[in-house]
Amino acid sequence: MLTTEDNQLLTRVGPGTPMGELMRQYWVPALLSSELPDSDSDPVRLMLLGEKLVAFRDTSGRVGLLRHLCPHRGAPLFLGRNEENGLRCVYHGWKFDVTGKCVDMPNEPPESDFKKKIKPAGYPCVEKGGVVWAYLGPRAEPPPLPALEALDTPEEERLILPLMVNCNWLQIVEGGLDTVHVSFLHAGHIRPEDAPPGSFLEHITRDRTLRYKVCDTDYGYICGAYRPVGDDHYYWRIAQFLFPFYAMVPTGVLGAKVETLMTVPLDDHHTMQYAVLKKGTGTYIAPGQTVGLLLDQTPLLPNSTDWLGRFRSTKNAGNDYLIDREAQRRGDSFTGITGFVHEDLAMTEQMDPILDRSIEHLGTTDMAVIRLRRRLIAATKALAENGTTPPGVDDPSVYQQRAGGVVLPKDADWMEATEELRRAEVSHPELDLTISGGA
Structure with missing residues (x-):
């Protein structure tokens, strides 16, 4: 549970606010x-x-x-x-x-x-x-741009999916790093016997809880969430948080997936999220599907000239995200809302524009959310009180990371075993992308 003071520190991004000043240290x-x-x-x-x-x-x-x-x-x-x-x-x-x-x-x-x-x-x-x-920062000579692999992908292989979200930026980033929700919000209606045998989807539906390990890094933190696979292995979902508002979520296959979520605050109550990915690397895609299913092929409203009139979904709070209660009752869908992104959208927007975090009761599977807040608070206070440059500002190379899923022996050191798979700009043609099963 956060204090009101810390909640305001984390969520307010305007000029002169501690978090706003931290974000202004970076290219946005x-x-x-x-x-x-x-x-x-x-x-x-x-x-x-x-x-x-x-x-x-x-x-x-x-x-x-x-x-x-x-x-x-x-x-x-x-x-x-x-x-x-x-x-x-x-x-x-x-x-x-x-x-x-x-x-x-x-x-x-x-x-x-x-x-x-x-x-x-x-x-x-x-x-x-x-x-x-x-x-938007104070330096006469701006720092370097972050070396994000997805943005360095050739134009013909790169896909950028923008979406306006009507809530504070932090609850969106928290949602992306909260990996345990996938077993419920997105896959609560799926039985393990209906998932491809041996797939990541089978693993997250057979055991819907997780255990966590989190390590701080010089760009943010890395989180490994794991669950048993048989007697001798763990299925790991490895996610990355990169200052100030980037996330690499653990969907897809670690070592193959090239993607970054850029969650950019427009103001305290509105956010533009850009999913930047390399086509064909398995993000949100089950065999035979297309990347259009990331947004459930839902059309966007035409952009207007308003301050907040860009990249708005036609499936939104005004129409309850087109929830289908009959599909929910039949078990065709856990939520009755089609599309992973719109399920997330419904959760984060309906928390209120800025969540009052004093009402929360966080458990052991909220470790990634807790660590995110601690890292942000520490960096923001260090800048405000001591002028300490936040992580990653002057070293673009630290953003050369990947995230995703992998199965490892139980006795493996997860950080050591995944070091090469987490490294950007490395090809792994031996990896089987279908193992995700759409997870």
């Missing part, structure tokens, strides 16, 4: 490159870490991210003209380049040097892996 995914499709295309409104911002692609193809109000009289830059390598406010004609520098002030007389006195109000942006990254 701001939007997809495809949301700014062409030079001089329409600007995009977006929220990011509690700030209202406007993104645009200039005539030369560079991306700018500006505070949304013109520094002259506070007019909305979203309604400005994107032209000739700058965004021009239509109120008085002030024009800003991608750095936020004022490059034209046509309402001032020619001899005026006033534009040189306007402090730039933009954030550095770079593009990598189909994502526009922004640095």
